[in-house]
Amino acid sequence: MISELLSRGAEQMSRVSVRQQGVVKMPGTPTYPKESHTLALIYEALVASEDMAARCHTDQLTAGFAEPRLHHLTKALNRLAAVAGVHVARTSYMDAVESFRYDLFSKWTSVGMVRSALQDPAAFDPAYASLQDDASRALFDWFVHVRVAYATIGEQALTLYPAPIGREDYAKVILSLGKRTPEGYRVGRWIIDSDPVAIIDSMLREQYCLPGIVEPQHGDVVLDIGAYKGETALWFADRAGPEGCVLALEPDLQTGVVLRRNIERNLSATMAPIRVLPYAAGAHEGPARFIVTADSSSTLGIEGDITVAMTTVDAMIVEQHLSRVDFIKMDIEGGEVDALRGAEETLKKFTPRLAISVYHRPHDLPDIVKLILRACPDYRLYLSHKSPGLAETVLFAKRGDSS
Template sequence: MINYFVKKMKHYKNIPIFIKFKKDKDFEYRLNFMIFLSKFFNYKRTNHGDKIEELIPSYLDNIIYYSDIGDIENTFCSNFNLDKIYKSYQIFSDEYSKDLYLSQLINYSFVGENSKGTLFLLYYSHIWNQYKKVENSIKDKLDNLFLFDLSNINIPIKLYYPYPYGLFSDFILEQYKYKNKVYVSEGDIVIDGGGYMGDTALYFANLVGKTGKVYSFECVDSNLNIFYKNLDLNPNLKDIISIQKYPLYDKSNQQLNFADGADASRIMDNGNLKVISISIDDFVENNKLQKVNFIKMDIEGAELKALKGAKNTLSRFRPNLAISLYHSFSDYYEIPLLLSEILYEYEFYFDHFKLGRGESILFCKAK
């Protein structure tokens, strides 16, 4: 839709040039148009649910008005390498991905309570009608966790989880599926990098069925304790999921220090949890896997390293990929550029599944 506006306003002479890019005037125009348009959209992040900060649409708020808060163009240039952004932008296979990619780069530049970018299509989507159904699926509470029964939205899964939005994103928005192009199918072998409490593993297991397998990598004990509880709640899916207590990395047998941050546990020099890494290539070889159909990664900034440890698997099996980009500014271009070098004859797509900064996913599909 944004591309429609860009084409319609192609000859509109009053769009300011905030950022010059002489290599490609069409890219320059689209980027500056996106910045210009973003100055008219303003979203507020609010506390919602159990002290979880999410941006949930409030239709009592006016989001369309001019505001130059945050100095978009200078903030953008200080956060990103423009040449690498351009190279990544060129990789994408459809106009939707290109538009949303530029919009999310703007949105990601805003750390505080204000959000920018052209996210109004998601903001006003009817999909939010389903969010209330996820909230209404809460049946019980265990400490700081809610017990969700998703059967009321025709998903035969029960699980403990700390807040509704994660499940809304996993099961309703389906953030690890790109339209009808990149998705998990029955019988697939899935590598689930970043298992957390088992939500994505259960999502994938429900799709692959008894003839498939999900290898879910999670190394943080506090998350694993809930993960095992969630498997017991779903005996029909339990045997499809194999928990691997390792962090994915470029090389195996490296000692890594993790800071336990629940859904944002990450490698840190002063982390108090010491774990031993494994690479995807070594895992595939050690377990003599005969195929890998899908790789998902949401591993809190270790995606680039983990992908470097999967080069043989990517070349041999040519799986579909869904890789999180939102853990650093540089991931938005370093990960697409790395994969464009590794993958031969692939299509690349981009989507974003949150009104806030998180949940940007790079999708890759073999032609």
């Protein structure tokens, strides 16, 4: 239905549109580029999703023909069960229904991205055009394809458009972590008290590193914005070495207790010192409401159950007397856009290497690209994704003339 409407709209657009200055305009509709890479991806994913849904439907309609006795038995049982308001279904049918399930976060961000991209493809296309290599551009295509599919067919989207890392490969990494001890998980020479997924993504999969392109270096001053329980802060401190420095921002005071304990237990003389700062990063300074969850998804929000201190990156640089910043990582559950607004002067002055999460909000990717390039047009941008699901897409940036 959706693809039919879009196709019909495209045909009407080609017949009655007025072409001016490289755009297509219809009365009462948004303005579209003549050729939009993002819109082409949306059409492709809608057609593929429709085909998959149709195949699954047909398979279920004909499943009973392969086992006629079971089919007739099921029909007889349902005639009897209807009196009690019960319906009997084949296991294969229930498996098919389960395969189209979805989680609320992925559904929201997927539907929102589709709506945003249809309404304003001119915002998404520059993000694609700014990417520096084929791997990043292919990942952009997957990023759009899989979200369009997820908006329509749920988890089957990951069958249609598999993530760059498969579930089996990710499961092997989980097994390599081993069992939790009373103090936490052992990761090399460290013992980390944290969630296994946070440890795997940050320390084992190294999702905030794009090897050979954008990675922390010896002697770096690093801002770890969204430090959680210290997984990334310790990883950065190890990479930066004693000549460097890591500033770890974590606004939740209870999480901060675990963060400090992990640092005290694991920090060594061969690592950079870590300063823990009890702040959320945002677009302005002052108190802010914070939603505390049982895992790393805690976030700023007016519905929050506690109040935390919020600062800007620009103000924090002054407060901490930093003469340079070399690397900034942001993974703050949807607060990245506001935090970048509060970091504009820092980006202009120091042009640090960046690792910014771009999957939390439907319009994050184009908004974050725009903010980074506004602060420094010389930034070169890359995309990476190291999880088997829709989460954990990271945008990397470095100044064009930097090594």
